[in-house]
Amino acid sequence: MVTEDGIPFYFPRQFAEARSHIEAIVAMLEEEDPAYDPRGQLNMEAAKLYWGSKDEKKEYNKRLRRFVKFSHDVKQWLTESL
Secondary structure, three states, X not given: OEOOOOOEOOOOOOOOOHHHHHHHHHHHHHOOOOXXXXXXXXXXXXXXXXXXXXXXXXXXXXXXXXXXXXXXXXXXXXXXXX
């Protein structure tokens, strides 16, 4: 799960151990279909679409693809402009 600002949201088993944080981040990135967890609802509209009906899930994926393309295009533009 990632916040609207692009910050990953993960759940380490032990907050005091760096290894636990790294394992939690890797698990978050590798998870293809995470179980429902209300602590991870950082963008309520996205959560509603993701956990909603089949059509809402399709809308979520469509918006996600658009956002990724937009982010890539902005990064490319910034790289070329500098």
